[in-house]
Amino acid sequence: MTDIVPALKSEIAELAADIQANPDPRVRKLQRLREALSEYEPKRNVAQALTNVSQGNGNGSIFESPTLATKSVKMRMHIGKLLKEKGTVHRKDLLESLLAAGIMGKETDPMQALAIYLSSHKNMFESDGSGNFSLREGAELIPR
Numbered sequence: 001m002t003d004i005v006p007a008l009k010s011e012i013a014e015l016a017a018d019i020q021a022n023p024d025p026r027v028r029k030l031q032r033l034r035e036a037l038s039e040y041e042p043k044r045n046v047a048q049a050l051t052n053v054s055q056g057n058g059n060g061s062i063f064e065s066p067t068l069a070t071k072s073v074k075m076r077m078h079i080g081k082l083l084k085e086k087g088t089v090h091r092k093d094l095l096e097s098l099l100a101a102g103i104m105g106k107e108t109d110p111m112q113a114l115a116i117y118l119s120s121h122k123n124m125f126e127s128d129g130s131g132n133f134s135l136r137e138g139a140e141l142i143p144r
Helices: 004-021 024-040 045-053 071-086 089-102 110-120
Strands: 088-090 126-128 132-135
Touching: 004 024, 071 088, 071 089, 071 110, 071 132, 088 089, 089 110, 089 132
Parallel strands: none
Antiparallel strands: 088 132, 126 132
């Protein structure tokens, strides 16, 4: 998985240079590549905060800090909390809650982004096949 970061960075740099010279619809592709890169490459302050928390130097968990948590962590915690409270929630209601919390809303297609997120986290979230999701038994919202 570490080989993907340099490859994504390289493709981003090539596209950015080409777009500056000739603006075209690849701007959306560039945005998606940057979003993919952010999922694979940990942010420096997040990694440092994790180190501080694990060593007992922090004042709390990174997962409780909205300024340090990544979008993925914020989504996991928000959806997990909602599912713990309500049991089963339809994906439209999950999206409304994420939009209201300001966690999502800048995506081209927020519902599609949520669907991709939920399907890529099947170890935590379980679907009944009709758009309703619940927390999978034994799922850990805070990664170890």
